[in-house]
Amino acid sequence: MARKNRKADELRKIEIIPDFQGVPSGVTLVSFGNTKVLTSVGMDNFVPPYLRGTGTGWLNAEYSIMPYATVPRNRREREKISGRTQEIQRLIGRSLRCVTDLGAFGEKTVKVDCDVLQADGGTRTAAITGAFTALYIFFKRQQKARKIFNFPISGHLAAVSCGIVEGEALLDLDYEEDYMATCDMNVVGDGDNFAEIQSSGEEKLFTAAQLGKLTEMAAAAIKDIIAMQKNAIKSALAEALTL
DSSP states (O other), X not given: OOOSSSOTTOOOOEEEEESTTOSTTTOEEEEETTEEEEEEEEEESOOOGGGTTTTOOEEEEEEEEOGGGSSSOOOOOOSSOOHHHHHHHHHHHHHHHTTBOTTSSOSOEEEEEEEEEEOSSOHHXXXXXXXXXXXXXXXXXXXXXXXXXXXXXXXXXXXXXXXEETTEEEESXXXXXXXXXXXXXXXXXXXXXXXXXXXXXXXXXXXXXXXHHHHHHHHHHHHHHHHHHHHHHHHHHTSOOOO
């Protein structure tokens, strides 16, 4: 499949805008092409019952798609969330916990909200990318305000989608490409190491060589995305940081 506007291994235009709402939780708007996700972070002074008395905190994520993020209108999940939403929430939470020391902020629960404002493929990977940016900024501000003393983040994290479309490995799929993909993959990590790789054949097997090509392509792209995150973080914190 020959793309019209970008190369097979080329990302869509990415924008990472921290402090989008001007509140101290690091609210970050991330755009991957026409996909736009708003991410924010907060903290509650309690943990799940099984963690009480352990001195360890927790981090979880919520994910939702706004009604007019899609056409036709997406129905709000008011009473019961779908299996897809649960799976994405767990993915985001697991990924962020891979680079977060849960013992660094005591028995508190960090809540990460990811709201899809516009969906055109790759919403979960955009959510993870934005969520990490917001989380980093949030913890830096908590540390500066002396609400926590040890910075909990141990490394950087971003995510990108990729897949096999008409026999070709493509990076950062939009909705149309994702719909046509015979292999769909989401890769989360720092470019050298992985937090998670989700991959599935869509009614067709994919080869080990294709798997290797996709992960290699995604890893290189994640390094580029992390460089964008670092610039966004520096601009939000308005200070020279070694990231």
